[in-house]
Amino acid sequence: MASNTKMLVFNDVAKHNKMDDCWIIISGKVYDVTPYMDDHPGGGDIMRSVTRKDATIPFSDVGHSAAALEMMNKYYIGEIDQSTIPVKRSYYEKLYNSENTPQLMLTMLLFLVPIIMLGLAVTARAYTKDKFT
Ligand code: HEM
Numbered sequence: 001m002a003s004n005t006k007m008l009v010f011n012d013v014a015k016h017n018k019m020d021d022c023w024i025i026i027s028g029k030v031y032d033v034t035p036y037m038d039d040h041p042g043g044g045d046i047m048r049s050v051t052r053k054d055a056t057i058p059f060s061d062v063g064h065s066a067a068a069l070e071m072m073n074k075y076y077i078g079e080i081d082q083s084t085i086p087v088k089r090s091y092y093e094k095l096y097n098s099e100n101t102p103q104l105m106l107t108m109l110l111f112l113v114p115i116i117m118l119g120l121a122v123t124a125r126a127y128t129k130d131k132f133t
Helices: 010-014 044-049 056-062 066-075 091-095 098-132
Strands: 021-026 029-032 076-080
Touching: 010 021, 021 044, 021 056, 029 066, 066 076
Parallel strands: none
Antiparallel strands: 021 029, 029 076
């Protein structure tokens, strides 16, 4: 990395999330794509939609051409300090999120009710079998 490379922190990059001020993070590099918003073949909206996060995967999912990759150099403004990118919330964190608690209770009930009923049926059967045979 050249010594004059600008190191940027996630919170500062994330502030540039508008159509007329748009910075995106791709493969550890930060691009100011503001001048390209109107000309981007995929549209400006899609680039704005990947601000405030690491856009590496959405960008590579599109399968940009070599010409597109070459073009990116024009908009490069610096490197992102990877340690400042928030870690994605894990599946379990989302599941146990307080907003999802009613959903979780419902799912648990859906599993528990048949199991409890089966348990009761087996107990009742064992009890009545002893009594009437
Ligand atoms: C500096 C960043 C970017 C540059 C220079 C760029 C450039 C281009 C170019 C030249 C194309 C035409 C097809 C090709 O040559 O591959 C294209 C298409 C496209 N780009 Fe980007 N792009 C950038 C970022 C992004 C980002 C972050 C997204 C978000 C997912 C995105 C989504 C798309 C889509 C969906 C198309 C397809 C449009 C279509 O064919 O209908 N691009 N881009």
